[in-house]
Amino acid sequence: MLVPIRWLRDYVEIDASAQELAARLNDSGVEIASVSTIGAHWEPDKIVVGQIISIDPHPNADRLTLPTVDTGGAEVRIVTGASNIQAGDKVPFAMEGASLVDPRKNDGSLMKLRAASIRGVASRGMVCSPLELGLSDDHEGILILPEDAPVGVPLIDFMGGDVIELDMKPNRADCLAMLGVARQAAALYGRSIAEPDTGRERNDRSVLPDLKIEIEDPGLCARYSAAYMYDVAVGESPVWLRTRLEQAGVRPINNIVDITNFVMLEMGQPLHAFDWAKLTGNFIGVRSARAGETLTTLDGQERELDPENLLIVDGEGAVGLAGVLGGLETEITNETTEILLESANFAQTSIRRTSRGLGLRSEASRRFEQRLSPETTVHALRRAVQLAEEIGAAKGVEVWEDSYPAPREIPTVDFPLSEVPRLLGIDFPEDDVIDTLARAGFEVEKSGEGMLKVTPPYWRGDVTMKADLVEEVVSLIGFEAIPSTLPTGGVTDVVPGELDPREQALRDVLAAAGFQEAITYTITSTERMGVLVHGGTDDGAFDDLGTELAELLLSVPADAIELVNPLRSEQNVMRTTALPSLLETLSANLRFTKRDAALFEIGPIFMPHDGDLPDERRVLTVISGAWRSELGWDDSSEVDFFAMKGVAELVLDRLGLSDSDYKPFRHPAFRVGSCAVIVAGGHLIGAVGEVDPAVRAAVDIDETAWAFVLDLRRSFERAADVRSFRSLPRFPAIVQDLSIVVGTDVPSADIVATIRKAGRALVDDVRIVDQYRGEQVPEDKRGLTYSITYRSPERTLVDREAANCHQRILRALQARFGATLRT
Amino acid sequence: MRASSISTEDLPLQDEIDAVVTTALDQLKDVQLDALDDWRRSYLGRGGRLNALLRSIGSLPAAERPRAGQAANAARKKLGTALKQREAALSAEGEGDVEQIDVTIPGYRTNVGGLHPITRTLRDIARAFAPLGFRVVDTPEVEWDEYNFEKLNIPPDHPARDMWDTFFVKNEARPGAMLLRTHTSPAQIRVMEQIRPPVRVLAMGRCYRYEDVDATHESIFYQIEGLAIDSGITMSDLRGVLEYFARTMFGRDRKIRIRGSFFPFTEPSCEAEMSCHVCGGEGCRVCSGTGWIEILGAGMVHPDVLRGVGYDPDRYSGFAFGMGAERIAMLRYGIDDIRNFYRNDLRFLRQFN
Numbered sequence A: 001m002l003v004p005i006r007w008l009r010d011y012v013e014i015d016a017s018a019q020e021l022a023a024r025l026n027d028s029g030v031e032i033a034s035v036s037t038i039g040a041h042w043e044p045d046k047i048v049v050g051q052i053i054s055i056d057p058h059p060n061a062d063r064l065t066l067p068t069v070d071t072g073g074a075e076v077r078i079v080t081g082a083s084n085i086q087a088g089d090k091v092p093f094a095m096e097g098a099s100l101v102d103p104r105k106n107d108g109s110l111m112k113l114r115a116a117s118i119r120g121v122a123s124r125g126m127v128c129s130p131l132e133l134g135l136s137d138d139h140e141g142i143l144i145l146p147e148d149a150p151v152g153v154p155l156i157d158f159m160g161g162d163v164i165e166l167d168m169k170p171n172r173a174d175c176l177a178m179l180g181v182a183r184q185a186a187a188l189y190g191r192s193i194a195e196p197d198t199g200r201e202r203n204d205r206s207v208l209p210d211l212k213i214e215i216e217d218p219g220l221c222a223r224y225s226a227a228y229m230y231d232v233a234v235g236e237s238p239v240w241l242r243t244r245l246e247q248a249g250v251r252p253i254n255n256i257v258d259i260t261n262f263v264m265l266e267m268g269q270p271l272h273a274f275d276w277a278k279l280t281g282n283f284i285g286v287r288s289a290r291a292g293e294t295l296t297t298l299d300g301q302e303r304e305l306d307p308e309n310l311l312i313v314d315g316e317g318a319v320g321l322a323g324v325l326g327g328l329e330t331e332i333t334n335e336t337t338e339i340l341l342e343s344a345n346f347a348q349t350s351i352r353r354t355s356r357g358l359g360l361r362s363e364a365s366r367r368f369e370q371r372l373s374p375e376t377t378v379h380a381l382r383r384a385v386q387l388a389e390e391i392g393a394a395k396g397v398e399v400w401e402d403s404y405p406a407p408r409e410i411p412t413v414d415f416p417l418s419e420v421p422r423l424l425g426i427d428f429p430e431d432d433v434i435d436t437l438a439r440a441g442f443e444v445e446k447s448g449e450g451m452l453k454v455t456p457p458y459w460r461g462d463v464t465m466k467a468d469l470v471e472e473v474v475s476l477i478g479f480e481a482i483p484s485t486l487p488t489g490g491v492t493d494v495v496p497g498e499l500d501p502r503e504q505a506l507r508d509v510l511a512a513a514g515f516q517e518a519i520t521y522t523i524t525s526t527e528r529m530g531v532l533v534h535g536g537t538d539d540g541a542f543d544d545l546g547t548e549l550a551e552l553l554l555s556v557p558a559d560a561i562e563l564v565n566p567l568r569s570e571q572n573v574m575r576t577t578a579l580p581s582l583l584e585t586l587s588a589n590l591r592f593t594k595r596d597a598a599l600f601e602i603g604p605i606f607m608p609h610d611g612d613l614p615d616e617r618r619v620l621t622v623i624s625g626a627w628r629s630e631l632g633w634d635d636s637s638e639v640d641f642f643a644m645k646g647v648a649e650l651v652l653d654r655l656g657l658s659d660s661d662y663k664p665f666r667h668p669a670f671r672v673g674s675c676a677v678i679v680a681g682g683h684l685i686g687a688v689g690e691v692d693p694a695v696r697a698a699v700d701i702d703e704t705a706w707a708f709v710l711d712l713r714r715s716f717e718r719a720a721d722v723r724s725f726r727s728l729p730r731f732p733a734i735v736q737d738l739s740i741v742v743g744t745d746v747p748s749a750d751i752v753a754t755i756r757k758a759g760r761a762l763v764d765d766v767r768i769v770d771q772y773r774g775e776q777v778p779e780d781k782r783g784l785t786y787s788i789t790y791r792s793p794e795r796t797l798v799d800r801e802a803a804n805c806h807q808r809i810l811r812a813l814q815a816r817f818g819a820t821l822r823t
Numbered sequence B: 001m002r003a004s005s006i007s008t009e010d011l012p013l014q015d016e017i018d019a020v021v022t023t024a025l026d027q028l029k030d031v032q033l034d035a036l037d038d039w040r041r042s043y044l045g046r047g048g049r050l051n052a053l054l055r056s057i058g059s060l061p062a063a064e065r066p067r068a069g070q071a072a073n074a075a076r077k078k079l080g081t082a083l084k085q086r087e088a089a090l091s092a093e094g095e096g097d098v099e100q101i102d103v104t105i106p107g108y109r110t111n112v113g114g115l116h117p118i119t120r121t122l123r124d125i126a127r128a129f130a131p132l133g134f135r136v137v138d139t140p141e142v143e144w145d146e147y148n149f150e151k152l153n154i155p156p157d158h159p160a161r162d163m164w165d166t167f168f169v170k171n172e173a174r175p176g177a178m179l180l181r182t183h184t185s186p187a188q189i190r191v192m193e194q195i196r197p198p199v200r201v202l203a204m205g206r207c208y209r210y211e212d213v214d215a216t217h218e219s220i221f222y223q224i225e226g227l228a229i230d231s232g233i234t235m236s237d238l239r240g241v242l243e244y245f246a247r248t249m250f251g252r253d254r255k256i257r258i259r260g261s262f263f264p265f266t267e268p269s270c271e272a273e274m275s276c277h278v279c280g281g282e283g284c285r286v287c288s289g290t291g292w293i294e295i296l297g298a299g300m301v302h303p304d305v306l307r308g309v310g311y312d313p314d315r316y317s318g319f320a321f322g323m324g325a326e327r328i329a330m331l332r333y334g335i336d337d338i339r340n341f342y343r344n345d346l347r348f349l350r351q352f353n
Helices: A018-027 A155-159 A178-189 A239-247 A255-267 A348-357 A363-368 A376-390 A419-424 A430-439 A466-477 A501-512 A526-533 A544-553 A579-590 A641-654 A693-698 A712-718 A748-762 A799-817 B014-028 B033-044 B049-059 B062-094 B117-132 B159-163 B186-192 B235-250 B303-308 B325-333 B346-352
Strands: A002-004 A032-038 A047-057 A065-070 A075-077 A090-095 A099-101 A110-112 A116-118 A121-123 A125-127 A161-166 A212-215 A221-230 A271-275 A283-288 A294-296 A302-304 A310-313 A318-321 A339-346 A395-403 A413-416 A443-448 A451-455 A598-609 A612-624 A627-629 A636-638 A661-663 A670-680 A683-691 A706-711 A734-743 A763-772 A781-790 B135-137 B142-144 B178-180 B199-208 B220-230 B256-263 B266-275 B292-301 B317-324
Touching (some): A018 A032, A178 A430, A221 A283, A221 A376, A239 A255, A255 A271, A255 A363, A255 A376, A339 A376, A413 A466, A430 A443, A501 A641, A612 B142, A641 A670, A641 A683, A706 A712, A734 A748, A734 A799, A748 A799, B014 B033, B117 B199, B117 B220, B117 B235, B235 B256, B292 B325
Antiparallel strands (some): A221 A395, A661 A670, A670 A683, A683 A706, A734 A781
């Protein structure tokens, strides 16, 4: 809401500058969006109200004219290209040296007006367009001022001034009105309020036609008051009224509509004027719409209504959408002579539903959505009728009918003063508390030792309990009075749902291993996730392990959590797998990164759960492009399966899951033969391998890509957090290499197990050193070299013991796998 | 030197040993590469002068022999070290012209990765609050309307709902009841429903906002929510805690000022501003010339919220605050466009490693 300071000063004497007042209001919880000045660059002696005396043609140009302007003391001839002015018009006149918005630039920058000669005729000033004055971007013609604008007066005094823009929070409905903001300012500065003048009473009932008001449900309409206006002369409003509205950002329409808008801005009470002649049956009803009922609203649209909508009806049917928009048929026109002026209090919820449901949000509906006081309806009618008489728009009777079936009681709050220090940590003197509340219009009564009885004013429906009063006191005295302390007291028990510190540990491990953490969108689409199962889900695409992995963290189910109101169609479901987001991220980065495109993310996937909240599974996704740098200035190596598996092992080591098993599997996301699921303690926890070429092609990655995915919950469940200590070796070791040739179908893990078993307690460690396939071994065989560390925990081994053990191992490998010694 | 200090008082052989060492070191200074072996033999060799002295130990009284032996060994070690040093110095000299490495060429860099700036920020914030006893939790991202709004004193169709632009989730059984959380405040309810005071938790996590993305708005954001409930917790404690946080994160001189605001789940409600960490309060571009930077919204937990989770609002009180991780990160790192965070451009992410 825009609050022109000049308007505010009608109700409260404030000497402070707009900035200062705005800061004070803001600190008290009435949030200020901005402070601006209308006409900040209008120097009083340079831009004034002028009047066109005559217009002569330009001797050398058809499109230009030569108006002579009365500037209030002087007559100045200028050259203009504007065609919308005539002799007699009042216009903004800028003299030489005035600052105006430069119409040739689009940034609102200012230029200084200089005397100029245009096509041979001297021009010593300028008549201004709204754009040149900085009022709008309208540069079509000159701004024509109202007929009663005073010639010679500085324009800044006539239509400029400071304006505060409020950013209304939904608690202070009272501040959706000039009067409410004035009351807040008065309370802050300790001033009194000058209520709007409603003049003498206008209650001559002899002129009134019959009227019956019927409220179907007082729960939806607490009060319906109506005024009667007659001898109506619809026309333009006087300048002061139009200026007021314009400064508050409301477009003037005609005097009747302008009055309703003015009163709404002033008091916060929306009004609606019906053309009485077009209402039938001397009847106004407030009721819910019947199914299938229709109404053509002011904007010319025929609207189908439903029982959610609250209607204003006459003897025949709907004439308005209560609190939202009037009906077209009963609208005020130039022919209107009698008016029923509605001032009502509708239920917040009903108005909100209707205005949202129909996509109709108006200044009126915005206010009705808040908690307005039913007390205001009659005040607003008095003010409107008084204004109508004042500006000669109509005569009126203030209260024609007033239906208020269940007058609202204002609750009194028992307020122990001890609440103030209990919630704020500071104790204000009793007198200060009483005084502060009284200044804000609260009735305060001492009801006992340290106890007050407080009744809020009718416009403060937001205050209903002790805590509200504490807030009221502190926001008026100032939050800055609150000291700074640290809480004392007990320690919090373990809380369910605490973040698992191992997630942080894994992040650190991966960062140290050269991977950059990403945070990707969790909202995606089924199509985007669908790249993982590009080849369909036919029998060959998955084996049992692949199916299990899919269910864990690589599936694209049809019933994924779907948004009702997505921002765009490619972001309409919650992801059930994180790999596609990381592939997209990798793809985007590969456009400018040739190596070390290596990323990871720890975050949730959302598994649907039968209409209940989804199962938010925390998963780790690690991804890498084809190349990574090596020690050197420009050295790199190609990432392969073992490079990526090494990363997986690093992570699993950190979790104490070093003895996990790796098994081949089939899932369309991974290249067959170059991937493994990871099994810990008999449970599948993740997978590592090469991203299937078709999958990466689908996200425009044209080099090999590697992925490692891990279900964190399953991993953590099996993780060994505390390691057991092993004594450092006390005796020296003997290390011997063993090179064998063995069938390609024999897994290395089985060979290592056999080495350990055959070597018994003397084998301290077994490491792979080399794998060979090529000419020197048959096609279905491969060479494997292991480095075996022999050591006894009890004594220094002699060479012979190690050699014997080595032979025993070789024999076992021969017997079990047909391995031969490679020479 | 240690060798001589072993034998301060009348150890008969000490003087002789010291004399040998002094002479040997003196000579060594001038010995060249080809004569080093001769020097070694004459002092440290089998027939060398130290051994000659050692042999005479046998003639000492039995009680003095160990000390004399130690002294002789120390001297041997000292001479041995001196020999190695001389040898190294001589051979370096012998290499003639020394080639100077171009020390301006950058070293080999191992590729290290790093954490996302939001992760760093969340960690730093958690660390800032940890000494005050705040435990860190996260709760579901897909939430019930009940937890995201109703239990936080925001009934259906309440105008306060306009403060949060909400993504709703399809749910046939309960249409309109499921959504993507718009703030971490549901964690307040989820925690208080499960434990009794004293409560001090920090809830951190991803939230969603139904809003198009531009330089200052994202449809996802991370929020940090603090909650402290006990008997006797006041708004001055809130102010103190926020000041402690601001000083920890942004420097010892930071101050906090608070002003009134509105949130449906706190009463009184406030916004906290921190004195600008860039200009120190003088006014600059970062603080729009005001000297103050808005960092969070806060307040005393609303009595209705406490009542709703079974806490007696006349016995317990407490504060809650909520801030955006992106905002804190943007302030700390000087990032000017929020969209950078979730584009995951490595050239951006690596700047914080």
